[in-house]
């Protein structure tokens with residue numbers, strides 16, 4: 001069987017959807033930083049549909065700053081790959097919207113050059129929460145390795161903030177217009193945060209005129225992205241072959257659902273993503289709470305409870321009646337903390353339970369459990385504060401934090417079958433390894449990560465609930 005490439009044509013009798021446009025006729029317009037599975041299942045899938053519907057020079061140059069084996073797998077395929085949607089039915093699409101991939105630290109100068117050509121009108125990112133190098137309050141984190149290096153040597157950027165600032169500086173020098181910077185990570189007000197970080201960095205490292213250029217000309221829309229995308233399992237290659245008739249070593253799998261809600265402030269145009277169902281709204285705050293507090297918050301709870309109970313996948317947690325009851329309670333509390341919206345949150349919660357239970361998606365609890373200290377503030381702590389303020393049920397948030405603490409504690413004491421992967425892992429281990437009583441443990445977790453567990457949450461009724469739940473979860 002032959003390998004998927006630009007020369008491949010649909011095989012007769014195979015169900016896969018192929019690009020209805022000629023990818024090679026479309027230039028690139030987007031540089032995407034962090035070309036992992038999620039971006040290929042989300043941004044690229046929307047862009048593929050937008051190109052099919054409305055055309056334009058909007059193919060995506062994908063970049064991996066740390067380097068990824070993906071580049072070597074995709075190059076012989078002319079950057080075509082199969083996206084397999086797995087739900088009640090299996091559907092495959094061959095994606096043509098990926099133009100090329102630039103991979104590895106040694107290619108950063110090439111990447112910078114690509115970001116400083118007229119064709120590049122959007123720089124988008126999926127680099128995970130920790131990839132931004134920001135503190136809990138959204139300032140540059142000088143202790144973050146990329147930020148520390150870039151502050152010392154702004155001419156050789158290593159991370160996304162330095163790279164964006166350097167590319168905008170180059171554009172300013174060349175007299176080119178600025179680009180739109182589009183965060184596709186699960187951070188609240190991701191565009192606003194990124195803008196502040198880039199401006200802070202530019203003020204510290206570049207000529208003051210760069211700050212003015214960015215303020216006046218660059219755009220940083222915020223957005224909410226959603227598509228559950230596991231690390232692909234081996235079956236995906238068989239499914240891709242069965243659906244397309246070609247071998248694809250870069251095939252990925254995802255769920256049928258996808259959602260993208262964006263502020264429509266782009267300074268240099270954009271693909272017609274609305275043709276693919278993206279929603280452009282004046283204010284994304286409500287959608288953001290809905291997604292981060294309901295989907296991601298519950299996901300984190302599922303991840304830690306799953307790891308503690310030896311459940312490898314989200315669907316295994318959902319299949320356990322006691323644990324799925326806990327999921328329902330969490331969703332209910334998150335929806336009450338949000339309050340009335342123009343969106344039906346009950347239906348949203350039901351859809352989430354169905355998505356989490358999808359038997360065809362093996363989404364590892366260990367994958368979601370990663371980087372808890374980077375995720376919990378916007379997923380659990382923010383709704384906890386909202387619930388306290390609104391007078392709604394806050395217990396599930398205290399419970400979720402207790403589960404996380406127990407998850408870290410077990411590892412810190414050398415009793416876990418799993419590894420904790422977290423930028424604060426070392427400090428957590430140090431603080432938690434010698435604790436004994438519940439009170440002790442709680443204080444130690446707060447001392448290790450005050451931005452996850454602010455002191456004000458340790459007192460009063462929330463603190464009491466936390467202690468009670470820690471007691472139950474540890475027992």
Ligand code: CS2
Nearest residue numbers: 225226227228296299367368
């Ligand atoms: C997950 C998300 O890994 C995680 O922390 O909660 O990646 C989640 O799958 C996506 O946000 C779904 O859109």
